[in-house]
Amino acid sequence: MAELLLDVNDLKVHFATEDGIVRAVDGVSFELERGQVLGIVGESGSGKSVTAMTLMGLTRDVNSRFEGEVLYKGRDLLKVSDAELQNFRGNEIGMIFQDPMTSLNPVYRIGEQICEAIQSHETIDKRGARRRSVELLRQVGIPNPDSRVDDFPHQFSGGMRQRAMIAMALACNPDVLIADEPTTALDVTIQAQIIELVGRLKQDFDSSVILITHDLGVVADIADEIIVMYAGRIVERAATHDLFYDPQMPYTWGLLGSIPRLDRPRPDRLHTITGAPPSLINLPQGCKFRPRCPHAFEKCTEEPALENRVETPGHLDRCWLDVEYKRAHREETIGGGHTEAA
Amino acid sequence: MSTNGGGASTNGSSGDALVELRHVKKYFPIRKGVLQREVARVHAVDDVSFAVREGETLGLVGESGCGKSTLGRTIVRLLEPTAGEILFRGQRIESMGARQLRPLRREMQMVFQDPYASLNPRRRVGTIIGVPMKIHGLGNAAERKVQVQELLETVGLSPEHYNRFPHEFSGGQRQRIGIARALALRPKLVVADEPVSALDVSIQSQMLNLLEDLQSEFGLTYIFIAHDLGVVRHVSDRIAVMYLGKLVELSPAEELYQRPIMPYTEALLSAVPIPDPKLAAARHRIVLEGDVPSPINPPSGCRFHPRCRYATQVCSEVEPPLVDYGNGHLAACHHPLNVDAAALQAAEVAANTPAAADEHALPSDSSGTSDPVVGEAGDPRRSSPA
Numbered sequence: 181m182a183e184l185l186l187d188v189n190d191l192k193v194h195f196a197t198e199d200g201i202v203r204a205v206d207g208v209s210f211e212l213e214r215g216q217v218l219g220i221v222g223e224s225g226s227g228k229s230v231t232a233m234t235l236m237g238l239t240r241d242v243n244s245r246f247e248g249e250v251l252y253k254g255r256d257l258l259k260v261s262d263a264e265l266q267n268f269r270g271n272e273i274g275m276i277f278q279d280p281m282t283s284l285n286p287v288y289r290i291g292e293q294i295c296e297a298i299q300s301h302e303t304i305d306k307r308g309a310r311r312r313s314v315e316l317l318r319q320v321g322i323p324n325p326d327s328r329v330d331d332f333p334h335q336f337s338g339g340m341r342q343r344a345m346i347a348m349a350l351a352c353n354p355d356v357l358i359a360d361e362p363t364t365a366l367d368v369t370i371q372a373q374i375i376e377l378v379g380r381l382k383q384d385f386d387s388s389v390i391l392i393t394h395d396l397g398v399v400a401d402i403a404d405e406i407i408v409m410y411a412g413r414i415v416e417r418a419a420t421h422d423l424f425y426d427p428q429m430p431y432t433w434g435l436l437g438s439i440p441r442l443d444r445p446r447p448d449r450l451h452t453i454t455g456a457p458p459s460l461i462n463l464p465q466g467c468k469f470r471p472r473c474p475h476a477f478e479k480c481t482e483e484p485a486l487e488n489r490v491e492t493p494g495h496l497d498r499c500w501l502d503v504e505y506k507r508a509h510r511e512e513t514i515g516g517g518h519t520e521a522a
Numbered sequence: 523m524s525t526n527g528g529g530a531s532t533n534g535s536s537g538d539a540l541v542e543l544r545h546v547k548k549y550f551p552i553r554k555g556v557l558q559r560e561v562a563r564v565h566a567v568d569d570v571s572f573a574v575r576e577g578e579t580l581g582l583v584g585e586s587g588c589g590k591s592t593l594g595r596t597i598v599r600l601l602e603p604t605a606g607e608i609l610f611r612g613q614r615i616e617s618m619g620a621r622q623l624r625p626l627r628r629e630m631q632m633v634f635q636d637p638y639a640s641l642n643p644r645r646r647v648g649t650i651i652g653v654p655m656k657i658h659g660l661g662n663a664a665e666r667k668v669q670v671q672e673l674l675e676t677v678g679l680s681p682e683h684y685n686r687f688p689h690e691f692s693g694g695q696r697q698r699i700g701i702a703r704a705l706a707l708r709p710k711l712v713v714a715d716e717p718v719s720a721l722d723v724s725i726q727s728q729m730l731n732l733l734e735d736l737q738s739e740f741g742l743t744y745i746f747i748a749h750d751l752g753v754v755r756h757v758s759d760r761i762a763v764m765y766l767g768k769l770v771e772l773s774p775a776e777e778l779y780q781r782p783i784m785p786y787t788e789a790l791l792s793a794v795p796i797p798d799p800k801l802a803a804a805r806h807r808i809v810l811e812g813d814v815p816s817p818i819n820p821p822s823g824c825r826f827h828p829r830c831r832y833a834t835q836v837c838s839e840v841e842p843p844l845v846d847y848g849n850g851h852l853a854a855c856h857h858p859l860n861v862d863a864a865a866l867q868a869a870e871v872a873a874n875t876p877a878a879a880d881e882h883a884l885p886s887d888s889s890g891t892s893d894p895v896v897g898e899a900g901d902p903r904r905s906s907p908a
């Protein structure tokens with residue numbers, strides 16, 4: 181058994197707003213082992229980014245309330261002080277943000293920004309920090325790192341900025357790297373480069389990676405385990421292979437069916453998930469996906485627990501439907517070409 | 523031989539073309555110093571020719587910086603081309619002034635990429651969609667309101683949204699507002715510039731279906747700009763692939779996926795994620811090294827050669843002409859993939875070969891050097907050192 185790095189237990193993150201309490205994350209549990217790549221998939225507003233930011237202590241605010249625990253190597257990150265948390269950020273857990281255009285400071289050189297990350301965690305002189313920065317830029321595949329280290333962010337293309345962000349996140353050899361939609365703003369060709377890079381980090385740095393995305397295609401070939409989130413909950417969790425070949429939640433089918441696929445014939449219509457995600461202030465009763473689910477029945481007004489309902493241990497889902505019924509009907513959704521009446 | 527003059531017949535364009543581009547170029551000058559002298563030029567669009575038939579969807583694909591957005595904006599005349607001709611319904615529009623263009627603006631509209639930036643945050647939805655009608659003097663205020671509310675329903679919003687502000691909507695809903703605005707004048711041509719790339723996959727599929735529905739309802743012609751070949755395949759009848767300002771491949775949609783000819787297209791295809799772990803692991807992914815080079819100083823010869831895994835010396839010296847490989851499938855490559863010898867023999871240099879720009883224009887038979895093994899054969903033909 182590999183070393184357990186992160187153990188999240190029944191995490192709840194609620195924000196008090198003028199309109200009411202936003203239950204952004206409502207009872208999420210998962211574990212992350214060393215060397216593992218965990219994919220978290222869901223639509224905007226499903227709570228995937230809030231979960232990730234909470235691991236870094238970035239959601240701490242007067243308006244936020246936390247419950248549950250986030251154990252990092254046995255210490256509860258929800259309970260450590262802000263000053264102590266600073267030792268974890270960057271040093272132990274690194275984060276790559278979605279938009280490389282806005283997450284770098286435009287008035288500082290790339291090298292200065294990476295050096296700052298190194299120097300705030302280690303006692304190292306300027307020259308040493310700079311040498312490390314150049315080496316990091318080389319490792320993430322920036323050509324001519326010796327001269328590019330002195331460039332400003334605007335002199336980098338989108339893909340290079342994202343590489344610089346990754347270099348910065350890796351500066352202190354974190355054990356856990358959280359990548360929040362690292363490729364959404366990028367071209368498909370650059371996306372392929374970045375995904376390959378993230379996969380390589382696992383070997384080169386012996387890091388664990390949490391990869392957050394809305395596109396199941398992105399995590400298909402690098403994740404070991406995938407969590408599907410909806411309305412602040414985990415609705416399905418399985419090893420990558422099982423999630424793609426034996427998906428149990430109709431929501432997961434919908435996500436799979438929405439992708440225009442090159443490996444299948446072009447359907448007349450793409451599958452769509454009707455409606456929009458529910459408001460996190462006023463959640464529907466029972467299964468949160470019920471209002472949008474074409475297979476919903478009476479029992480769905482009662483919320484199903486996240487349980488193992490199939491033969492494979494570790495494959496959890498929140499759906500009352502009979503497993504055999506699901507296996508018989510899911511291809512209609514995943515295969516596309518059918519749209520159920522709204 | 524290098525160009526067989528002639529009309530646009532090889533291009534498949536004839537009288538039924540709604541839009542036709544002939545050798546369109548768009549360069550942006552870079553000015554420096556007190557005198558603002560032009561020191562360099564960005565070759566954003568460099569000699570692109572194609573035609574779009576009425577009712578057709580043409581997908582325009584390429585990486586950031588390949589000039590696809592510039593081309594889209596030039597077609598609807600938000601930009602004036604540096605050279606070349608743009609024909610809209612047979613009428614030349616490339617140098618028309620604003621006044622002359624105004625009646626034509628009703629017929630060509632644009633949907634923009636970023637639904638957060640393309641709607642005025644201080645205007646209500648009703649105003650945003652209704653203003654184009656007002657400008658063109660369509661109906662009185664009451665009639666316009668009815669029409670806007672109908673449009674809102676057509677794009678899947680509700681008429682009550684008339685008085686709301688853009689910030690009250692999600693990204694997908696905002697994109698629907700942008701589409702409603704584009705449709706307000708019942709245009710013939712809609713240029714959609716990356717209309718779904720800012721959206722979640724689940725919303726993206728709704729939007730693609732909506733665009734298809736609207737096309738059949740209003741008889742629209744689309745130019746659909748995107749960087750994701752998966753998305754483009756779903757909507758397009760034909761697909762044009764651009765690289766650094768050049769059109770490098772033009773093909774009927776399904777054929778492009780069955781047999782890409784240009785290595786760049788092959789690489790773009792292999793970059794599209796496949797949501798199937800076994801297939802994804804089994805397939806050979808061609809990861810293109812580096813980024814698109816600068817369009818200020820584009821590489822010599824074939825512009826793709828520094829990143830191409832099949833490149834030989836000829837690629838860095840001679841710019842490949844756009845060759846018709848039959849079935850309306852055009853590609854510009856010295857080492858075409860998926861082409862058998864017979865097709866190669868039959869291939870002619872397309873009529874729209876950029877003859878003027880291509881000073882090293884090759885006789886068409888030189889493309890017989892397609893087999894990478896005999897790539898050397900191209901050498902004796904080189905006319906000048908690069």
